[in-house]
Amino acid sequence: MSAFRSVLLTFLLSMVPVLELRAAIPFGVANGLSPLAALITAAVGNLVPVPFIIIFIRRIFNWLKSKQRVRGLIERLERRAVKKSALVRQYAGLGLCILVAIPLPGTGAWTGALVAALMDMRLKRAVPIIALGVAIAGFIMTGLSCGFLHLVG
Numbered sequence: 001m002s003a004f005r006s007v008l009l010t011f012l013l014s015m016v017p018v019l020e021l022r023a024a025i026p027f028g029v030a031n032g033l034s035p036l037a038a039l040i041t042a043a044v045g046n047l048v049p050v051p052f053i054i055i056f057i058r059r060i061f062n063w064l065k066s067k068q069r070v071r072g073l074i075e076r077l078e079r080r081a082v083k084k085s086a087l088v089r090q091y092a093g094l095g096l097c098i099l100v101a102i103p104l105p106g107t108g109a110w111t112g113a114l115v116a117a118l119m120d121m122r123l124k125r126a127v128p129i130i131a132l133g134v135a136i137a138g139f140i141m142t143g144l145s146c147g148f149l150h151l152v153g
């Protein structure tokens with residue numbers, strides 16, 4: 001696979017909900033990107049949807065809830081985000097950062113942006129916190145993808 005294609009697919013994969021950095025960084029490293037290139041590419045790609053989610057998700061959810069076919073799914077997503085917002089409410093910015101930084105399913109930039117939006121968190125406050133969480137998750141996933149010793153040696 002060409003370097004350009006590896007970068008492009010890593011970037012796009014990092015924007016997919018649930019997969020995000022957990023899939024994009026190992027994919028990038030496995031397809032010839034250096035660990036640093038995979039980390040940067042995936043982190044930037046993962047952050048692209050964040051402002052759009054924060055700004056538009058409530059309107060999109062309200063519109064989707066008017067569609068009988070997806071109403072249940074949207075309501076489940078909202079309930080899940082509200083449950084996760086307890087951590088954020090308790091620890092404020094630190095809670096949001098931790099929610100995004102833990103590289104497990106149900107966490108990440110998409111979930112963090114959804115929680116921030118449902119909590120009416122301002123964009124200029126939420127984006128830097130989410131970006132820090134993405135950076136932490138990125139370092140964790142890069143370390144897991146290629147071994148922590150490889151990163152320092």
